[in-house]
Amino acid sequence: MVLHPPPHQHEQFILKSALYSRLLVLSLTITWRILASPYDSSAPLNLPCLTANHTHTHTLPQSQTLLLPKLASALENGIVWDSVYFVRIAQCGGYEYEQTYAFLPLLPISISFLSRHRAVLAFSGYLICNVAFVFAALYLYRLSMIILKDPEIALRATILFCFNPASIFYSSIYSESLYALLSFAGLYYFVKGGNNLASLFFALSGCARSNGVLNAGYLCFQTMHRAYNAMFQQKRTALALGTVIAGALRSVFVFAPFVAFQAYGYYNMCKGRLPDELRPWCKARVPLLYNYIQSHYWGVGFLKYFQLKQLPNFLLASPVLSVALYSVVYYAKSRPENFFSLGFRTSIEEKSSGVVFLSDDFYRSKKAGNVDKSSVKAKENSNLTKRKKVTEGAVGEVHMAEPATRPGYFSACVLPFVLHLAFMAATAFFVMHVQVSANCVVELCCCLSC
Secondary structure, eight states, X not given: OOOOOOXXXXXXXXXXXXXXXXXXXXXXXXXXHHHSOOSOXXXXXXXXXXXXXXXXXXXXXXXXXSSOHHHHHHHHHTOOTHXXXXXXXXXXXXOOSGGGGGSOSHXXXXXXXXXXXXXXXXXXXXXXHXXXXXXXXXXXXXXXXXXXXXXXXXXXXXXXXXXXXXXHHHTSSSSHHHHHHHHHHHHHHHHTTOHHHHHHHHHHHHHHXXXXXXXHHHHHHHHHHHXXXXXXXXXXXXXXXXXXXHHHHHHHHHHHHHHHHHHHHHHHHTTTOOGGGOOGGGGSSSOOXXXXXXXXXXXXXXXXXXXXXXXXHHHHHHHHHHHHHHHHHHHHHHSHHHHHTTTTTSOHHHHTTSTTTOOHHHHHHHHXXXXXXXXXXXXXXXXXXXXXXXXXXXXXXXXXXXXXXXXXXXXXXXXXXXHHHHHHHHHHHHTSOGGGHHHHHXXXXXXXXX
């Protein structure tokens, strides 16, 4: 039986659902670890740190433990796959090997505050990641409410996020939960008009995962439309220039942490070494450590994963990629003029319905009579004529009038989210290990209530 709480109780229902989903995932994880041997056998590996002043932090003395010995052992046995790298970085206080620079520093820093003992780090990691997921679900609901303008659809999208197929990643010591929280929070404040706060969350998301820098695209999209409106609709060149400068500074701010981390890796791995000791990427014109690591150690690159032996992984990723493709195509067919013009052919009246396109300056100038009313009126008449043609057309074409039934999904403000989804789905299919598309694409799919 599906419960439908009243709208004013949705947030409380979401917090409970997110919490119950984490308890369910953790229970299933513990159960299967008891019933079956783990595929990844790296959990017992715990080599001494290369840095001398951290060699004493590897073993947790029983006399000093904050956890029961059996619980501590169980927590350490859960340090597998990417968790090994995150815990190792936190435990040793830095990056020891070249391949570890593929794992950005926000999660290791976050879990290292209590202690650098391995069991405590694992406990901190599980706690932080699961709490971050719960608040990520809450921000997703709030964001969906603004974008979709429908409490039931927003609730459904959030519940899908809580119980999505990639849910295990959000309860492991992985960076997905922190990234989701920071991205959803940034997008929420972005659509609320708080660009400075949104930029801060976007920058922090880039400290958790490399694709966090893509969130700068929302700022660029908004800047592009605001500058266009200021230049050609309001005829205010100074405002257009100021808009471009402000947008550029915010975008640079979002990119800054990731770029600084690449510079940090270059300094540690390349500076002070003899020419014959330099790694190939150190000699490149643009020495990008992250790209080299992904290609050299993980085989990530354009069409590199297109191998016959990877067919099962493509089949594994096919459901979420199919949903993403359907969502993008459905929006493009329903709003072709808006989609293919990147929103520039959207009416000013529709753009003014949200801050994704235009700022408060537009509303003030509109009241002052600075907007070209004749152009707006002509656009409205054009849209009215199109609606009449659709209504009077053949039965097979009536589906074009569907935006009236779901204005939130078909609104112009959804466009940057659709473009983001299309880019991530294409990247996951052609460039990345395709099976990770489950946790890369599912967030945006839920946001659009696919």
